[in-house]
Amino acid sequence: MFELKWLWKYMGKKRHLFIIGLILSALTSAMQVINPMLSQKLIDEVITPRKTDLLLPILGAMLVVQVVRLGLRYVMIICLEHNSQQMLDDVRKRMYRVIEEQDYRFYGRIRTGDLMTRITSDLDLVRHFCAWISYNIVDSVVLFSVTIAYLCTVNVPLTLCMAAITPFIAVITYFFSKKIRPMFVELRAKLSNLNTVAQENIAGNRVVKAFAREPEEEEKFRRCNEEFRKKNLEATYVGVKFTPLIELLSQSLTVTSLLVGGIFMMNGSLTAGGLMAFSSLTWALANPLRNLGMLINDVERFFASCRMVIEIFYAQPSIVDHKLATEPKERVKGDVEFKNVSFRIGGTTLLDHVSFHIPAGSTLGIMGTTGSGKTTLVNLIDRIYDVSEGEVLLDGKNVQDYTLHSLRSAVGMATQEVFLYSETVLKNVCYGNPNLSQEEAVKYMKMAAADEFSAKLPDGYETLIGERGVGLSGGQRQRLALARAIAMRPSVLILDDTTSALDTETEKYIQEQLRHLDFPCTKIIVAQKISSVMNADCILVLDRGRIIEKGTHEQLLKHRGYYSSIWALQNGMEQEAVHLGA
Template sequence: MFQLQWIWHNLKGYRKFYVTALVLSIVCNALYLTTPYFSKELVDKFLSSKDALFNLEHERKLFWLLLAGMVGFTLLRTICQYTCNMTYELSSQGMIYRIRTHLFRRIENQDMEFYDRNRTGDLMTRLTGDLDMVRHAVAFVFKGMLESCSLFIASSVYFFMVSWKMALLLLAVTPFIFGVVVLLDKKAKPVYVDLREKLSQMNTDAQENISGNRVVKAFAREDYEIEKFQKANKEYSDANKKASLLWLKFFPYMEAFANALSVVMLLGGGFFLIKGEITMGEYVAISGLIWGIANPVRNLGIYVNDMQRFMASAMKVIEIYYARPIITDREDAVDQTERLHGDVEFKDVTFKFGKHIVLDNVNFKIKAGQTVAIMGETGSGKTSLINLIPRFYDTNSGEVLVDGVNVRKRKLSQLRSQIGMATQDVLLFSDTIDGNIAYGDSDMSEEDVKHYAKLAAANEFVEKMPDGYETIVGERGVGLSGGQKQRLSLARALAIKPAILILDDTTSAVDMETEKYIQDSLRNLDFPCTKIIIAQRISSTKDADMIIILDDGKITEMGTHDELIAKKGYYYEVFKLQNDGFGKEAV
């Protein structure tokens, strides 16, 4: 099975430990045979024998040796079992650390299409619950299956050595148990796949609700969300019950057959003892080791259950483990370490989401250092357009050029490290304000952090906070206003001194006075920078070197403020709406 090959691959560095643990498991179970052997010798020589009293008087040394042997091998088995368990734990923890690190690296390097396709809650389930199930299988399930098999085989061999007739009589029951196990395995697989999907859906619902708690409260939809979660929770609970009931459905049969072994032992063993075919010591030995057959077949159902859980979880982990991003560096990618100039050009660019055309034959050119504003109605393709510049997505046709080179031919890390972005959906990390602004350069000095905060009009409100730049902001910037978060996002984008600065509605939540301050700062940056601004305010766009109007993925207007006013198209209408109502003529 591929899952087992994958496990073996990820045990690299710990394979010797794991194989040692497997061998120790077999040794430990072989040592279980010593107790019945010593019991048999003690009973036959010193209890049931006609010469028992004589043997006890004249072979007292042997008596104590047998007792010491029983105790000694029991202690040896205990030490061996402890070492075995510790080795399994060491191997499984090392393996799971390796897999989790690889998974996170794989997820981090995926392109935007991957995140569009996969739910956050599902990814979190794979990194946590599914990985825990994989570790449980390596540390406990595989161990238990090997121990059960080795104990069953060792016990069977011992029974044949004592009495082959008794051994056959006992083993005649086991095919019925294996038949039940095979049937359970067949029915359990789809049940556990469904159970895992229900868990993923429940985690996704919980994650979305926690992330969007402000929206929930704003619309007073707490009861709706509780009901929605309860539905997912009930589906998961029902799936769990279904899995448990499936096991309970087969458990009575397995338990009955396992207990039947004791009945067979009592009747068959008694018959052979009366007939003189086995001694009392041999009967005691077989009776004392009957659990060596009963327990493994009884536990087999539990391990089949856990194996199906492991298979379902492992496949989900493996999907991410081997996932490859579509957008990667080409082998002939340009290796440019020097700073970009900032020229940007779109040549006949068409971009689709599925079958829906988002951008249709878009053409424009931005010279280094220019400021370009992009406007258009919601859904016109503005954000999709700027996402093509850092190559978050690839075009379906046409080219996006930066400094005359197709972005497909540039190394992603070199391209993106010189593009500063402040998006409309602001994300601040659970860190200090200083840490958030210096996110692109962890070694940035405190003076530089303050400098870029001032450029983004953020220094004033940060200084008023109790801990200043050391203030911890919550996940997604909880505790800050929308405008404050936007200004910190802008400071973070400016802090890397980008060759191309992309602002997606970055000043929509700030007042006019603050916006004017930010615009003045952007015009007087202390480094060369091409600025691409998505905005709906005329105040944000009127001073741009070029304004592009998008409508349904197509460029309908392009020019300066004065040129677009003269055309009296979309831009002109927006200008009128934002300047004291309808009907006012542009001057």
């Protein structure tokens, strides 16, 4: 059982508490036989012969046994809870770290809702196994075994008669287990689908409202919820079918002890105390068997969930630090060069033999049609993706020779699709540089034209903003994202269509500020508007993953290609643009 080996390995520093808990579980289960033994002695040696000298000692011993057992039981539960909560904490932190390290392939394969299910409910079922299922299994096995052993000392034939019933319960339990296992795998998949639908609709609620799709999304959720309900009921019905059989066989133990035990008592082969011992311990044989169905149910849930947790736990990102990767000894200058770079995903070529050079401190503009590879190109610089062919150099050194942390610390990025955390304005700006003082943060917010509207918020810079910047306009979110990128003081600043939601005046102000940053920085501006890139030292025009034009604004206008056609369109010269495009 790989799942059990994995669980044992990653119980962590409190594994000894789990061992202590199971030992106490076995001990306290065995102690449940002591009082019936003393009851037998009480009847056979005190009540029947009417000798009262042992009455108080036996009653006192029974009381002490019960108190000690309850005390040990309390310690057992505390040990198992401490162990399971520590395991939960350690594994969840490891899973979260693994998720954070994954690349685009991982997130393309596993949906967000499924990830949330694995890191919450699946992992909690694993904890439930450690804290509850494990000791119940030990309880059942030890209690049944010790009871059989003790009853054999009282009357072997009667014990064998009662034990003969147990194989039938074992057979029924086996078939129940075989039937229920695939159901829990399907049930878990239905839960994952349900969580995914809920997560996507919560995250995309503005899109839902914009297209008035509330009824359709409610219907989608209703269908997923109904499928989950039906699958739950299906699993429950299977349990209900098997439970009466197990219950009937368990109850037959009581009938057997009274019927056969009464016959043995009448013929003198069993004492009254012995019959009482059998009667009082019938539950000790019946309960473990009766609990088998429930325990198998829980164990199957554990295995189904544990496999999902392990899949994430051992997931390996494809983009990692190379063995010889190093931290730069001084600040990266920002000299960027692409040498014959190609990038493919699943057989589709997104970049095809791209080569160019950006001297440190200069500005590069990138334009092109939608899907031409602009965003893919800039994502190769900080290794969001890795090249399929060629190499990307930073200060003359392959980006793969830098540690990921040092590389991404040297590259600041602001994108058109802005994500802001449910934190204060100030904390969002300082996200990439937590040690930044408020004065410095405000300075960079001014550079990004984000200080004025931020200061007017209800609590100023300490105002909490919602997930994804809810409560702010698109332009305000873009300006905060730009301020966050600048606040890193990066050696390479990438602006991926960052000013698309800004008015012309604000965009000109930001461009002026970017030309006068108080730290050395190479700037790469991806844009659709000519005004965003026209002052760049060099402009690349991409089409289908290839560079089709390259030069300054003036050079590209003279070239009279794609760039000049877009310039004509954006400056109200439609006829010329059509002519040039032809």
